[in-house]
Amino acid sequence: MSNQIKIKVADLIGSPLCISAEDGQKVFDKVEHLVKTGKQVTVSFENVSMLISLFLNVAIGQLYNSFNEETVRAQLKVEGLSSDDMELLKRVVDNAKKYYSNKKSYDDAWQEEDQNEE
Amino acid sequence: MKVSVGTIESDCHGFNSIADISSKTKDAWIDSIELDLSSCSFFEANMAAPLYVVIARLRDKLNDVSITNMPSVINTILRKNKFLSIFNQSDLTDINQTTLPFKIFKLNAGDQFNDYLDIYMKGKGIPSMSDALTKRFKQSLFEIFLNASIHSQSESGIFVCGQFYPKKHRIDFTIADAGVGILENVQNYLRNPNIDSCDAIKWAMVEGHTTKTKNHPGGLGLKLIKDFIQINGGKFQVVSRFGYYELSANREFLQKMNNDFTGTCINIEINTEDNNSYYLKSELKSEDIF
Numbered sequence: 001m002s003n004q005i006k007i008k009v010a011d012l013i014g015s016p017l018c019i020s021a022e023d024g025q026k027v028f029d030k031v032e033h034l035v036k037t038g039k040q041v042t043v044s045f046e047n048v049s050m051l052i053s054l055f056l057n058v059a060i061g062q063l064y065n066s067f068n069e070e071t072v073r074a075q076l077k078v079e080g081l082s083s084d085d086m087e088l089l090k091r092v093v094d095n096a097k098k099y100y101s102n103k104k105s106y107d108d109a110w111q112e113e114d115q116n117e118e
Numbered sequence: 119m120k121v122s123v124g125t126i127e128s129d130c131h132g133f134n135s136i137a138d139i140s141s142k143t144k145d146a147w148i149d150s151i152e153l154d155l156s157s158c159s160f161f162e163a164n165m166a167a168p169l170y171v172v173i174a175r176l177r178d179k180l181n182d183v184s185i186t187n188m189p190s191v192i193n194t195i196l197r198k199n200k201f202l203s204i205f206n207q208s209d210l211t212d213i214n215q216t217t218l219p220f221k222i223f224k225l226n227a228g229d230q231f232n233d234y235l236d237i238y239m240k241g242k243g244i245p246s247m248s249d250a251l252t253k254r255f256k257q258s259l260f261e262i263f264l265n266a267s268i269h270s271q272s273e274s275g276i277f278v279c280g281q282f283y284p285k286k287h288r289i290d291f292t293i294a295d296a297g298v299g300i301l302e303n304v305q306n307y308l309r310n311p312n313i314d315s316c317d318a319i320k321w322a323m324v325e326g327h328t329t330k331t332k333n334h335p336g337g338l339g340l341k342l343i344k345d346f347i348q349i350n351g352g353k354f355q356v357v358s359r360f361g362y363y364e365l366s367a368n369r370e371f372l373q374k375m376n377n378d379f380t381g382t383c384i385n386i387e388i389n390t391e392d393n394n395s396y397y398l399k400s401e402l403k404s405e406d407i408f
Contacts, residue, residue, distance in 0.1 A: 017228065017229060019228045020228055043286050050262060053255075057338070062334040064335075067332060073408040082397075084396050086401070086407065087397055092338065095326050095338055096334075099326060106256075107352065118314050118315060118359075
C-alpha cells in the first residue's frame with residue numbers, strides 16, 4: 001500500500017452534502033486510522049456541494065484530540081475546497097485547537113454567574 | 119377556548135404575540151382551541167413556522183386547534199405558502215413564486231431539506247443572487263437546520279418557511295422547533311439552574327460554546343451566521359423561551375419577552391442585492407490551515 005492515501009469524501013459518505021455529524025464521523029474514523037499508521041492523507045472535497053462547520057468539527061476538528069498539531073500538519077492535506085470553505089476549515093481548526101487546549105475554562109466561568117429567575 | 123391573535127410581523131412584538139397564545143393555552147388538554155384572527159391585520163408569511171410551534175404543542179396535548187375569522191388577504195398568504203394545509207385548507211398557486219412554503223421535516227431529514235431549497239430557491243420571483251451570497255445563505259440555513267436536529271429533541275420535527283419581499287429586496291427564512299429550547303440545554307450543560315433565557319442565548323452565541331460535544335469541538339454555527347449577516351446587512355433573530363435576540367444593521371440586542379415561547383426559532387433575513395465576495399483576498403493553502 002502506498003504511503004500517500006487520498007480520501008474522496010463525497011464517495012465515502014455517498015453524498016455531496018457534508019452536513020451531518022454521522023458522516024463527519026465516518027471521515028474522521030478513516031483519517032484517524034491512516035494517520036495513526038503513519039500515512040500521508042489527502043482529504044478531497046471534490047464534488048461536495050455543501051459543507052458546514054458541524055461536519056468539519058467532527059471530521060477534522062476531532063483529530064486534534066488524537067494527534068498533536070505537528071502530526072496533523074505533517075500528515076494531512078486537503079484539496080478541492082473553494083476559498084471560502086478553506087476559511088471555514090481554518091476557523092474549525094483554530095476552534096478545535098482552542099477547545100482541546102482549555103476545554104473547561106469557558107464553562108467554569110459561567111457556572112458561577114447570575115442568580116436570575118424567570 | 120378562544121384566543122385572539124393580533125398582527126404578526128418578524129419582530130420581538132410578533133414573537134411575543136405568538137408566545138402569548140402559548141401562555142394562554144398552557145393548561146389546555148383535550149380541549150377545543152380557536153385562534154381568532156379577526157384583529158390580525160398583517161401576518162408575515164415566514165412567521166407561520168413559529169406559530170406552528172405553538173400549534174404542534176397544543177395538538178400534542180390532543181387539543182383540536184382551529185383558525186377563525188381570518189381576513190381574506192391573510193388567508194391568501196397562508197394558503198400560498200401551504201401553511202393552511204395543516205388545517206385541511208387547499209393550497210393556492212403562488213403565481214409570483216416568492217414563497218418558500220411551510221414544511222415540516224423529521225430531525226434527520228437534512229437531504230430532504232436540501233431538495234426543498236433546490237426547488238424553491240429557484241422560484242422565478244426569487245431574485246438571482248450572487249453565487250457567493252446564495253452559497254453563504256444556504257450554508258447558514260443548514261447550520262441552523264442541523265443545530266435544531268442535534269439540540270432540540272423536538273418530537274414534532276423542524277418547521278421551516280420563507281418569503282421573498284421584492285420591494286424590500288429581502289428574503290426571510292425561518293426555522294423553528296418545539297423542542298426543549300436553548301435554556302434547558304445550557305442550564306443542564308453548565309449545571310446551573312439560575313441561568314435565564316437571555317443568558318442562555320448569550321452563552322450560545324459565543325464562538326466555541328456548544329452543549330453537545332460528544333468529545334468533538336463545536337459552537338461555530340451561530341457565530342458564522344452572525345458574521346455573515348453583519349457583512350450582508352441583513353437581520354438575524356434567535357428566539358427561545360423568554361429570550362429574544364436580534365442583530366441587524368443598526369443594532370444588536372437581547373430582550374426578555376413577557377411570554378414563554380416554548381421552543382426555539384431562528385430567522386434570517388438577507389439583503390438580496392449584496393455583492394460581497396465573502397472570502398479573504400489572500401487565498402489560504404492547505405499548509406496554512408493545520
